[in-house]
Amino acid sequence: MGEKSKFIGETGEKTVENFLNLVGWNDTSKGIEFPCFDDLHNKERTHGLDFFFKYVSPLVDGVLKKINISVKFTDNAYPSSPNSKFRDHFIDLAESMECFRYSENYAEITKSISEQYQTSENIGVLFWLSNENSVHEDIITKVANATLPSTYSFDSIYLVDNRKLEFIFSSITFAKSINTNYNLSFFYQDTGKNINPTIKKNFGTILPVEFINTSVLPMRLENPSDNSTKLILTCINNFDIEDLKRLISLSQELTNSWSSDILIAFPDYNVTRNSKEVEIAKSSFESSFTKNISVVSFYPNSKSLQDETRT
Numbered sequence: 001m002g003e004k005s006k007f008i009g010e011t012g013e014k015t016v017e018n019f020l021n022l023v024g025w026n027d028t029s030k031g032i033e034f035p036c037f038d039d040l041h042n043k044e045r046t047h048g049l050d051f052f053f054k055y056v057s058p059l060v061d062g063v064l065k066k067i068n069i070s071v072k073f074t075d076n077a078y079p080s081s082p083n084s085k086f087r088d089h090f091i092d093l094a095e096s097m098e099c100f101r102y103s104e105n106y107a108e109i110t111k112s113i114s115e116q117y118q119t120s121e122n123i124g125v126l127f128w129l130s131n132e133n134s135v136h137e138d139i140i141t142k143v144a145n146a147t148l149p150s151t152y153s154f155d156s157i158y159l160v161d162n163r164k165l166e167f168i169f170s171s172i173t174f175a176k177s178i179n180t181n182y183n184l185s186f187f188y189q190d191t192g193k194n195i196n197p198t199i200k201k202n203f204g205t206i207l208p209v210e211f212i213n214t215s216v217l218p219m220r221l222e223n224p225s226d227n228s229t230k231l232i233l234t235c236i237n238n239f240d241i242e243d244l245k246r247l248i249s250l251s252q253e254l255t256n257s258w259s260s261d262i263l264i265a266f267p268d269y270n271v272t273r274n275s276k277e278v279e280i281a282k283s284s285f286e287s288s289f290t291k292n293i294s295v296v297s298f299y300p301n302s303k304s305l306q307d308e309t310r311t
Helices: 002-021 083-100 104-110 162-178 241-254 271-282 304-307
Strands: 029-035 048-055 063-074 119-130 156-160 183-187 216-222 229-235 263-267 293-297
Touching: 002 029, 002 048, 002 063, 002 119, 002 162, 002 263, 029 083, 029 104, 048 083, 048 156, 104 162, 119 162, 156 304, 162 183, 162 216, 162 229, 162 263, 162 293, 183 271, 229 241, 241 263, 241 293, 293 304
Parallel strands: 063 119, 119 156, 229 263, 263 293
Antiparallel strands: 029 048, 048 063, 183 216, 216 229
16 A cells, blocks of 8 residues: 555656646756754644745746645545645645745755845645546636635745646647747746846746646747747637637737737637637737737647648
């Protein structure tokens, strides 16, 4: 039983490690164990983090993001009433985050930071994944009203479930498949807090933690041979004409300073059923802009053969 549990745990950690590499969270510290420094932590003697990653935010000037990552991977289904188990996972991560910053491990890891920053944020990411449930299983909405303790010290904790992991994985895989010669990066929108022109980045290879459970993922493909670009917007929700209008508006904002082919992708888009609604949505915008927009499905199945050419 112990060997199986160990194998399941290692499988979850490898799944998340591969995902972190996919979103540019490379060179993470792994398998960190450290003492408990707080007697109120349920008499725990030690804590652990599966991964720790740090980067200077491209969305807020001068802020170092310290990402504490916990992986909870189960071979069983998500609980039908998940609030209690989620609360346990949340507390485990929050307590680990509190004690980690007092540990020798933390001092060793953070002393190597060379980037310039003025302040830092202590952020948790909880990957709660099920091997039994569908990759589209949504646990986040089910625990949205869970009662959680407010006594812990951290800036934010994000939850990633099967559905969010699958969405980001499928979106990036889809974008990379469009043309393997193109370079993929993530868009960094103007937030009003990333205004310093000497350090401002409009795109990059690191997915900001704020996007880790996003419902819309903006990506940029650039052809290194001629600097031509494509904007890709994937949406986690099924096709809806009002969502499409909002995404067209977003794409107009993102491509304000550069011309681009634009792909807007939904998981279930079907040319036969939805193409007329696409034309209606496009009619609300200037045709000189919408002529560059294609709407497709980002999930690979035979229906995607109906889509327009993507190269």
